[in-house]
Amino acid sequence: MLRRTALPALTATALLAVTTACTADADSTAAAKDGTTTVTLALDWTPNTNHTGIYVAQAKGWFKDAGIDLKIVPYGSTAPETLIAAHKADFGISYQEGVTTARAAGQDITSVYAVTQKTDVTVSVRADRTDITSPKDLDGRTYAGFGAPYEKPLLQKVIENAGGKGDFKQVTLNTSAYAALYAGKADFAMPMPTWEGLEAKLSGKPLKDFQLSDYGFPAIYSTLIASSDQFLKKNPAVARKFLAAVDKGYRYAAGHPDQAADLLIAANKSVLTNTRLVKESSRLLAKEYYKGADGTIGTQSAARWKAFADFEYGAGLLVDANGKKLTKAPDTSAFFTDAYLPDTK
Numbered sequence: 001m002l003r004r005t006a007l008p009a010l011t012a013t014a015l016l017a018v019t020t021a022c023t024a025d026a027d028s029t030a031a032a033k034d035g036t037t038t039v040t041l042a043l044d045w046t047p048n049t050n051h052t053g054i055y056v057a058q059a060k061g062w063f064k065d066a067g068i069d070l071k072i073v074p075y076g077s078t079a080p081e082t083l084i085a086a087h088k089a090d091f092g093i094s095y096q097e098g099v100t101t102a103r104a105a106g107q108d109i110t111s112v113y114a115v116t117q118k119t120d121v122t123v124s125v126r127a128d129r130t131d132i133t134s135p136k137d138l139d140g141r142t143y144a145g146f147g148a149p150y151e152k153p154l155l156q157k158v159i160e161n162a163g164g165k166g167d168f169k170q171v172t173l174n175t176s177a178y179a180a181l182y183a184g185k186a187d188f189a190m191p192m193p194t195w196e197g198l199e200a201k202l203s204g205k206p207l208k209d210f211q212l213s214d215y216g217f218p219a220i221y222s223t224l225i226a227s228s229d230q231f232l233k234k235n236p237a238v239a240r241k242f243l244a245a246v247d248k249g250y251r252y253a254a255g256h257p258d259q260a261a262d263l264l265i266a267a268n269k270s271v272l273t274n275t276r277l278v279k280e281s282s283r284l285l286a287k288e289y290y291k292g293a294d295g296t297i298g299t300q301s302a303a304r305w306k307a308f309a310d311f312e313y314g315a316g317l318l319v320d321a322n323g324k325k326l327t328k329a330p331d332t333s334a335f336f337t338d339a340y341l342p343d344t345k
Contacts, residue, residue, distance in 0.1 A: 124189055305335050
């Protein structure tokens with residue numbers, strides 16, 4: 001459900017390739033014949049509950065009411081971050097690691113809306129593993145991951161903070177996390193509790209979770225919406241109207257999870273066939289993930305962006321446009337903005 005692969009720094013050659021491959025240019029918005037403004041949104045994966053607010057706003061006609069003709073770009077071989085930075089998509093679904101990596105490398109991408117406030121990833125083991133009661137018990141065990149560079153240092157930090165050494169083996173997943181754990185291929189994984197965790201439970205293979213924040217790891221914006229500075233500066237009014245509709249969609253999803261799930265399913269019947277899973281996920285997101293501790297939706301914290309970037313820098317994961325490791329932690333003040341959010345006070 002979630003892309004967890006690493007995002008390489010975009011070189012000039014890579015950007016040229018994207019420019020050549022794409023036919024739509026987001027240098028300026030396009031006016032449709034009916035007077036609305038066409039806005040493109042690139043998905044990060046197949047439609048799922050992380051995207052619920054988008055599909056709710058689309059189904060309710062809130063984009064149209066704002067004068068926006070929204071074109072949802074299906075996920076393909078080119079990551080949303082790449083399309084945004086190359087100005088081939090106006091907005092895209094992303095995540096904090098993706099934006100941090102790209103922005104640190106000098107790419108034109110900025111987070112404008114936090115879909116989830118609570119970190120939507122956990123360290124998990126089979127629920128019946130009585131020999132593992134804390135991340136410190138993962139020393140010497142086998143981790144089933146996705147091959148992203150940040151996974152190992154993240155887990156090492158969590159295990160060390162729990163009192164362990166941070167030594168473990170790694171294998172790359174070629175199946176779902178819970179399936180790998182129950183097949184005995186690994187001892188622990190990092191699934192999304194709002195999808196894989198629920199899927200495991202509904203499949204009769206429940207997991208036991210360890211929250212990253214309980215072991216000193218900074219909170220992460222697991223799902224967010226990003227744009228480019230170029231688009232935002234050229235089209236500030238359109239950006240505000242777009243995010244107002246998005247915000248309305250996610251607020252509806254937070255307050256009416258079952259009805260929101262129905263709208264998401266109706267728009268993606270061929271993909272979302274497990275309606276029970278979609279409903280359970282929608283309810284969990286509404287209960288624990290969309291709203292921050294202060295009840296806000298969509299907003300972002302400067303402290304959270306800095307903490308995660310500092311971790312990635314300390315782990316040697318951030319590089320510049322030439323692929324060379326950064327020599328100092330990046331200034332994350334421009335990695336995100338709440339300036340285009342609607343005033344909901």
